[in-house]
Amino acid sequence: MKVLIAPDSFKGGLTAKQAADAIEVGVLRAMPQAECVKIPMADGGEGTVSSLVEANHGELRHAEVTGPLGKPVKATYGLLDNGQTAVIEMAQASGLQYVDGSSIQAGQATTFGTGELMLAALDAGARRLILGLGGSATTDGGAGMAQALGVHLRNQAGDEIGFGGIALAQLDSIDMTTIDPRIAKADLLIASDVTNPLTGPNGAAYMFSQQKGADAQLQQQLDQNLAHYADIIAQALQIDVRNIPGAGAAGGLGAGLFSFTPGQIRPGVALVLEMTKLRQKAANVDLVFTGEGRIDEQTQFGKTPFGVALAAKQAAPTAPVVALAGSVGPTTGVIRPDGIDAVFAILPGVETLPVAIAKAAENLTRTAENITRLVIAKP
Structure with a gap:
């Protein structure tokens, strides 16, 4: 049998x-x-790295990156296909396990470490990135990830804005000229089953930020800030990410990936079934x-x-x-x-x-x- x-x-x-x-x-x-x-x-969230590494006889790698609250954390990712493909779980760098569920942390949490983990994989020689979304502590629209990749998000004075969804209210302009050139050439697959838009009643803030510690007032503020973020992206990049299915995944990281990378979203289970x-x-x-x-x-x-x-x-x-x-x-x-x-x-x-x-x-x-x-x- x-x-x-x-x-x-x-x-x-x-x-x-x-x-x-x-x-x-x-x-x-x-x-x-x-x-x-x-x-x-796995379904693209927790366990995706270990599942695909095991099924494809890959190897685990480790990197120290910036956690959601700005402190260093140790994250693990996987390399497959003789190092050509990297498997990354954003929660390894920017996950709920690093926060205590307070409103202050929910507003300040950043995806900067996720961007650093992507760069670590590229430094290791990977040219294809599989990025699993899920278990995030963040509602920053992927702004931190973009900053780690070299994108400048500036306020009216021309200074870099801070971390977290709260800081998005200060965003005035986007400068893509210093983004790591390897990003545009990478084959990036986004593993997520979330189809929520970036903003609105079903968006990242109202649907998911409460479990990250946001109270009702912060949810409203984060939703407004994400809408402002989408407006600036539309002005700077001519991309309307507000209502793209999946843009609200991982606190809006989906929107950031759609805006600043060539990423294509795939249902998490379907992608893992294919890769295994x-x-x-x-x-x-x-x-x-x-x-x-x-x-x-x-x-x-x-x-x-x-x-x-x-x-x-x-x-x-x-x-x-x-x-x-x-x-x-x-x-x-x-x-x-x-x-x-x-x-x-x-x-x-x-x-x-x-x-x-x-x-x-x-x-x-x-x-x-x-x-x-x-x-x-x-x-």
């Missing part, structure tokens, strides 16, 4: 690789002779395991398990696709003939969250073993 194992991470408990390893242990307990094909997955060659590896499998921390009705909207299921069914239409989760909500629209066939919660009973996280690997292994035994027992 050939088994494809392609889970996302169980956030707070297991990385995608750890989850895949735990499922494999269960499968082999039930059928020691099974051939397991493990592909740790999951469809090819799923050919002739007899059983598919996927999963993540929670599966519910939202899983069908760009989440990893659903993307894995659709791709696997195309390659192996008769193979059952089983999704494992720490918790399961309503699954209307998730279980369907061309996708996920069944969803299982891995908890054996009522447990506190800390216990469930601590036992995630054990619970995954046990559940995968029992499901595999059921599949092989089928006449």
Whole structure:
């Protein structure tokens, strides 16, 4: 029996690789002779670097960059294709893990370190950049990223504006003459499933800045500043980024990438599926395991398990696709003939969250073993 194992991470408990390893242990307990094909997955956010490095036998690199609050942080990125392709998670440089959720920090957080991480990858020889958006602490429209790449964002006095979405109110002009020339030549793919515009009720500030610490007053101010930022970009670069789908991703980093780089946005799961060659590896499998921390009705909207299921069914239409989760909500629209066939919660009973996280690997292994035994027992 050939088994494809392609889970996302169980956030707070297991990385995608750890989850895949735990499922494999269960499968082999039930059928020691099974051939397991493990592909740790991601959706363009956390885990994308490790997933693509593992699938493509790449290497991890490290760089010290500017964190969202201006302090140095250590970030990791991946190199594939003999160093020609770099995989970057913006959260490694500009993520929520570096802030405490205060309004002051939400207004000041910068993507400068993300730009520095892009430059580090170019310095390492990469000519293709895959940039995953997600988990950002920022709402600066990618202004910090642009500054790191060499773009000058100036106020009326001709001085460089400061960091963060608050500082965008001072923006008066944009000077692109000193941007790193390698940016224009780079093949830049933006991995994101967010389709929100830059501004307005569904924009970066109103939809996402609250989780970064912004109160109602700051949300309004950030939205106004992003609108002003879009106006200056339109005047200077003749690009209207305000309503481009995905411009609001990662606190408006999408807008910055559309404005200052040749980046093209791709759905995160689709890009990872392509880069891991999951469809090819799923050919002739007899059983598919996927999963993540929670599966519910939202899983069908760009989440990893659903993307894995659709791709696997195309390659192996008769193979059952089983999704494992720490918790399961309503699954209307998730279980369907061309996708996920069944969803299982891995908890054996009522447990506190800390216990469930601590036992995630054990619970995954046990559940995968029992499901595999059921599949092989089928006449």
